[in-house]
Amino acid sequence: NAGVTQTPKFRVLKTGQSMTLLCAQDMNHEYMYWYRQDPGMGLRLIHYSVGEGTTAKGEVPDGYNVSRLKKQNFLLGLESAAPSQTSVYFCASSPTGTSALQYFGPGTRLTVT
Amino acid sequence: AQKITQTQPGMFVQEKEAVTLDCTYDTSDPSYGLFWYKQPSSGEMIFLIYQGSYDQQNATEGRYSLNFQKARKSANLVISASQLGDSAMYFCAMREFRGSQGNLIFGKGTKLSVKP
Numbered sequence: 001n002a003g004v005t006q007t008p009k010f011r012v013l014k015t016g017q018s019m020t021l022l023c024a025q026d027m028n029h030e031y032m033y034w035y036r037q038d039p040g041m042g043l044r045l046i047h048y049s050v051g052e053g054t055t056a057k058g059e060v061p062d063g064y065n066v067s068r069l070k071k072q073n074f075l076l077g078l079e080s081a082a083p084s085q086t087s088v089y090f091c092a093s094s095p096t097g098t099s100a101l102q103y104f105g106p107g108t109r110l111t112v113t
Numbered sequence: 114a115q116k117i118t119q120t121q122p123g124m125f126v127q128e129k130e131a132v133t134l135d136c137t138y139d140t141s142d143p144s145y146g147l148f149w150y151k152q153p154s155s156g157e158m159i160f161l162i163y164q165g166s167y168d169q170q171n172a173t174e175g176r177y178s179l180n181f182q183k184a185r186k187s188a189n190l191v192i193s194a195s196q197l198g199d200s201a202m203y204f205c206a207m208r209e210f211r212g213s214q215g216n217l218i219f220g221k222g223t224k225l226s227v228k229p
Contacts, residue, residue: 031215033216033217035216035217040221041221042117042204042206042219042220042221042222043158043204043206043219044219045214045216045217048214048215048216050214050215056214058214058216088156090158092158092217094215096215097212097214097215098144098146098208098215099215100146100163100165102148102160102208102217103160104150104157104158104160106156106157107156107157107158109156
């Protein structure tokens with residue numbers, strides 16, 4: 001049982017490049033989330049999904065897009081990376097919106113130069 | 114206004130002593146959950162303990178207990194018998210059950226250092 005996995009673990013991008021972060025969960029969870037963590041801050045919500053085919057904006061969505069074509073996968077895209085997007089990105093999943101459980105992936109450390 | 118406030122950027126505790134990490138929250142939702150996560154230097158988020166707003170008793174998980182004072186809107190984490198491996202960042206988080214998002218709202222964290 002892998003839980004929540006994230007690919008890649010590390011990445012360095014140049015300003016203006018694009019990339020996609022992949023989050024996968026094998027627990028059949030409906031809800032999935034992308035957060036970012038910056039130094040001295042807690043995690044902040046970028047986008048979320050309450051089921052396959054649905055996505056919505058969180059607190060800090062600018063510069064990111066997401067897709068949830070399959071229930072187990074939640075993709076986070078950066079179309080034109082900026083240094084302000086240097087951060088650690090965490091994916092999480094939860095069976096419902098009111099569950100006591102929210103499982104996190106190991107994180108992706110992204111540096112934009 | 115911040116929904117989760119952790120007022121202690123850093124804390125020191127002697128090994129084998131108990132320590133309390135403070136957390137206050139703000140919500141108008143009558144139904145919510147409170148979480149504590151540990152983030153060691155390796156970076157992963159480790160779930161520690163959960164308290165539902167309607168739970169009558171304070172949550173406990175091994176050496177962790179949550180001191181839930183609903184009227185004061187506080188949810189402090191108590192770690193008993195600190196160990197060197199407890200040195201990490203600790204985050205308090207809240208999940209509001211009204212609405213469809215279900216995401217966690219995090220505080221800025223407290224860095225705990227356990228001294229031998």
